[in-house]
Amino acid sequence: MLTQKLLGIKTRLLFTRFVSCKSCGIELQNKNPNEQGYYTEPKKEPLIRSPNLQDVKYLLFTQNPRNVSHENSIPTDSEVRNKLQILNCKRCCDALHRNHYIKEEFPRYSLKQVSNSIPEKSAVFHVVPLTDFPLHLDKSVITDEQFETSLLLTKGDQITPNKSLLQRKAPLFFKEFCKLYLGINSNKTVALSALSSWNVQSVYSMLAASSYLVGAPNVGKSTLINALLQKYSGRKLKNEKSFGNANSTSELEALIDSKRFLHLQTAGVSHIPNMTRAVQPYKIGEKVLYDLPGYSKNMNSIDLDSFIDKKLLERIRKTDLFKKKKLAKQSYASIKGSDSGRCYTVSGLFYLIPPPGTINQVVNYIPGEEKQYRNIDKALTVIKETYQNSETAPLKKYVGVSEEMSSKEKYVRHVIPPFQGTIEIALKDIGFFQLRCTGKYSFKGLYEIWVPKGIEVCVREPLSRLIEEGFEKSIITKRHSVACPKDRSVFSSTYPMAFDEQDVLSKMREMFLQRTSGHILSRRSVQNDPMDILNKLHQEPPNLYWFYCW
The missing domain is CATH 3.40.50.300 (P-loop containing nucleotide triphosphate hydrolases)
Structure with a gap:
């Protein structure tokens, strides 16, 4: 009797359908298509009643195999597959498999x-x-x-x-x-x-x-x-x-x-x-x-799918597609700053403009196609021409954003605070890339990165290097030195500025003083002439005007 009771319990468990959507977790129902959680019953496979090895083993260990009727026997694999389905509600099924979803439903x-x-x-x-x-x-x-x-x-x-x-x-x-x-x-x-x-x-x-x-x-x-x-x-x-x-x-x-x-x-x-x-x-x-469901800190922030091509956005979000070999090889693109404003981009997601006369290396970890243009105006023209003449546009593969992004008004001009050596620039929900100025050091101006409105940007010293060097320093000094630098900021926000702002260094200092009004200890070197600091190569980067508010 005990064996048959256990068998009955197992049968009921195997034949119990999961009642929540696998993707969103909402309770499923198949009564009303207009209510949330609606799903359609999957097609059933033909039942195969032939015994398998698992069936035979179970019957051999029952107390009285002859008394086990066919109705109480263990379900076959086909029966299990028919009942235990990976179920998604219609909303999630349409979004995942048909690439069709309504923003309001998410x-x-x-x-x-x-x-x-x-x-x-x-x-x-x-x-x-x-x-x-x-x-x-x-x-x-x-x-x-x-x-x-x-x-x-x-x-x-x-x-x-x-x-x-x-x-x-x-x-x-x-x-x-x-x-x-x-x-x-x-x-x-x-x-x-x-x-x-x-x-x-x-x-x-x-x-x-x-x-x-x-x-x-x-x-x-x-x-x-x-x-x-x-x-x-x-x-x-x-x-x-x-x-x-x-x-x-x-x-x-x-x-x-x-x-x-x-x-x-x-x-x-x-x-x-x-x-x-x-x-x-x-x-x-x-x-x-x-x-738990993911939360948004800024409920009004821009949706990436409103201006990024769906295929490119899927590559960005599917982290299993990340090419890890770039971490080891560190393959880079070279870009030379010019008076005309030469810029570097990855599928139009941003535009990096280095100062004239600088020679730079960019190691990119964001999926997309790398491209350089004479200036940002030329880059935006390519976007416009790609959509106006989509059949013959030669640079179509380098455009991963919508046609509306061909206007300067859709971007924010971010000025990067001064740095020495290598930094990483991170774009929220998109990824990061490394930037290094090569050759003999001399301050030639500030770098800019133009980013679509609503996208948060920050700069940091290379994260893996910070961890590595901090650990080694702490071990050598027998933990007397902290593993995270405290004599300089290693993270910083950028400085959004007007398109026509010319004296960006003075404007940056003014914005820095405003940001640190409640963080006086962060105002290192603020009394010094910035050019005295920037014209000299330091053993450790001074990171002038670096500040990030948590």
Whole structure:
């Protein structure tokens, strides 16, 4: 009787359909096409009743095989496949497989909306990608006293090919970083790569019995969950209406074919932002991890799909397409600054204009086609001609933005603060590239980068180098030196200026004083003549007028 009872339980479990959309987590229904969660029943495969090895093994271990009727026998693989489907609602199915979606059906969520779903004193993990760090780092999440917050830095394989740099050296750097820049003492920081399975075990060891992932869309939350499921196994749980009450089903679910079962449990990963619209709990090992919808810090920020070609945007957002060999080879493009304003671009996503007389190397990590133009006016003309004569435009492959981006009014002129050596320029939700001025140092002017309105930009010293050098310095001095530089700013915002502004250095100083009005300690060297600093090559870059407000 016990055997038949267990068999019945297993049969019911195998024949129970998942009731939430795999991609967005919303409850599914097939009654009303006009309501959310609507899906269409998938076609069923023909049932195959022939016994297989699994059936035979089960029958051999029952107490009385002859008494097991055909109706109570274990379901065949075909029956399992028919019932256990990877189901998406129509909204997600159209978006993922037909490239058709309505913007209004993918609404943004504010941090407050997401935080309201988290019980007080819960373990929260703020997920931030290293590719455009620190743009996605939200100080209010880290310092919120109602939660126990840790920092997870994802996509580490896109800034370094060295796993040990993330595993051994990054924690020390970011501990000092949190102390210096955020004013908190914390050892709860992990730099990782979910796709490469780097440091996934460190994440698992930090998880509490119940933990919550908080971050912007497309920062790697769902990819991390899948990496944890792959390593520690687990399953998706039923999410009850009352948040935090996740119903676990019986362990007998694991009797399903393991590979297919794991595939059914994985989180839906998509290049489309705001895909997730419901809290999705996962049982991973002995812990429960909640995947929350991504939130937007600026609810009115520009949508990338409003001006970037869909194919190019998919390449940008699909991090598994990142060409890691560039990290090792460091292949670069050379660009010489000219009086006419020669510029460098990647598919029209931005335009970098170096000062006249400089020779520069650009190592690009953003998907797209690199191109140089005589000046920005010529570049914008190419965009316009491409759409007006799309059949014969010779430079069509270098244009990855919409026709409206052929107007200067669609861009913001960002002036980069002075630097020496190599810097990285990060564009939020797009990626980063390295910039280095070669040859004998002499200050010849300020660099500019023209970026579409609404796109946040920042500059930083090369992140992997900061981590490496900070760790080595700390070890040599037996931890007497901090791993994160405190005598200079290593991150900075850019300085947006009018198109016709000529005296950009003086204007930059004025803006710097305004930005640091509440941060007097950040005003290093502000009393000195800027040219006395800029005309001299320093052993460590002075980073004049560098400032980033967290």
